[in-house]
Every structure is written in C-alpha cells, then in structure tokens.
Amino acid sequence: MLAEARNLLQAYARKCVNIHFENLNDMVLEAAKSSEILTEKMRNLVLQMTLDKRKYEQYQSDLVLIHGIExxxxxxxLSISLPALIPHRKTEYTNYIYKPLYTAFQHWCIERAEQNKEIPEYRACTVCFSHIYDCKRPIYRVRDHDNIEEKHVLDVISNFFLTSDSGCYTNVYHETRLEDVERTMIYLLTPEKFPLWLYEKQQNLVSKN
Incomplete structure (x- = not known):
C-alpha cells in the first residue's frame, strides 16, 4: 500500500493532477488507520505489562514529545499547538488526536502542580480554533468549519480547563490560514479579552505579510 502511495505521489508531482492526489490521500488514510489501530493495541499492551509506575509515567511523557503537542x-x-489538522466530522478513526491530547493535558497539569504553578480553569471561555493549512497543497483541501470535528476536542479540553463546555459558558470561534507548516492552534481565553486579542493577532499577521 505504501509503495503504491509513493507511485501516486510521484505521478501527482509530475502532472499535478488532482485525481492522483485524491487516490494518494485515500491510500494514506487507510494506511494511517491501520497504523493507529496497531498503535492502540500497543498502548494497551504497555498498560498491561508495565507494572513500574515510574516507567509508565516516563512513557507518557515521551508520548507527548513524540506527538509534538505543545x-x-x-x-x-492557554495556547495548544497540534501538529495536525482536526479530523473531518465523518472520519471513522479519530482517536489518533484525542488520546494523545488527553495524555498531553494530563502530563502538563501534573508538571504544573508539582511546580506549584497555576492550572487555569475558565468558568466563561472563548475557544479559538486556528486551522492552518499547507499553502503548497491544493486549496480544495480547506474545509467548511461545520465539517470539522471539534466536539471531541472540546470534551478533552473541558475535562481539564473548563467549568463547562455548554453554550452558556463557552463560545467557539474558527479561523483558517494558509502557511508553510500545517497544524492546528487552539487558544482559550476569557470572552472579555477575546476581541482585543483577536484584533492584535490579526494586526500581527498583516504586519508579517
């Protein structure tokens, strides 16, 4: 499967035909799903086999570094950097981003507690999702915001940092940008700070361009 995907990638690079990219994308997604299923089984095996608590905590710490969540x-x-886009709402296998995110939050909160540092908890909150696409790839990849599966991400965030993710307490804002590196940035701040923060953020982007 990976060999066929490489051939399709080469064909796409030579001809830049979108149908080749679509086929490549489908094959890479299937390979990624298979890889994630295997990864999940390995995580369960580690949990069953690792009796030394210190070793398991180190394993969780290493996972955060491996996944590149900051x-x-x-x-x-509170700013959260994910080295991937949030999955499409219809994606079958989406644990690849949520479980590492949960582990990253858990590890970060434990570290903050050990260092006697504040762990933020927002009663009223605006959550800003910044979807950053690779500017070198086809523009049709940019999705409508209502096709992005934000609920599971909000559920994980709520477990650690929100009083509630109910609409009475939490507002959600989405933006899309094209840059050199594809990723998702998530920001949590109070509703009072949000308008000025957003204005200053947009002004900084304009000045950089």
Whole structure:
C-alpha cells in the first residue's frame, strides 16, 4: 500500500493532477488507520505489562514529545499547538488526536502542580480554533468549519480547563490560514479579552505579510 502511495505521489508531482492526489490521500488514510489501530493495541499492551509506575509515567511523557503537542500559558491565555489538522466530522478513526491530547493535558497539569504553578480553569471561555493549512497543497483541501470535528476536542479540553463546555459558558470561534507548516492552534481565553486579542493577532499577521 505504501509503495503504491509513493507511485501516486510521484505521478501527482509530475502532472499535478488532482485525481492522483485524491487516490494518494485515500491510500494514506487507510494506511494511517491501520497504523493507529496497531498503535492502540500497543498502548494497551504497555498498560498491561508495565507494572513500574515510574516507567509508565516516563512513557507518557515521551508520548507527548513524540506527538509534538505543545501547551503554553501566558497572560491568562492557554495556547495548544497540534501538529495536525482536526479530523473531518465523518472520519471513522479519530482517536489518533484525542488520546494523545488527553495524555498531553494530563502530563502538563501534573508538571504544573508539582511546580506549584497555576492550572487555569475558565468558568466563561472563548475557544479559538486556528486551522492552518499547507499553502503548497491544493486549496480544495480547506474545509467548511461545520465539517470539522471539534466536539471531541472540546470534551478533552473541558475535562481539564473548563467549568463547562455548554453554550452558556463557552463560545467557539474558527479561523483558517494558509502557511508553510500545517497544524492546528487552539487558544482559550476569557470572552472579555477575546476581541482585543483577536484584533492584535490579526494586526500581527498583516504586519508579517
């Protein structure tokens, strides 16, 4: 499957025909699903076999680094960087992003507690999803915001940082950008701070361009 995917990628590079890219994308998705199923089985095996608590905690710490999830908290704004786009709402296998995200939050909160640092909890919150697409790839990949599976991500965030993800307490904002590196940025901040923060963020982007 991977060999066929490479052939399709070469064909796409030579001719830049979108149908080749679609076929490549389907095959890569199937390979990724198979890989994630195997990864999930390996995680369960590690959980069953690793009796040493310290080794298991180190394993969880290593997972955060491997997945490249970054979390920062500054000026009452929590920022989360994911090295991937949030899955399409119809995607069958979506645990590949949610379980690592849960592990990353858990590890970050434990570290903050050990260092006597604040762990933010928002009663009222605006959650900003910034979907950043690779500008070198086909523009049709950019999806409508209502086709993005945000609920599971919000559920994980709510477990650690929100009083509630109900619409009474939480507002959600989406934006799309084209840049060199594909990823998702998520920001949590109070509704009062959001308008000025968004304005300053957009001004910074304009000045960079």
């Amino acid at each position: 979390i920062a908290y500054e000026e009452n704004i």
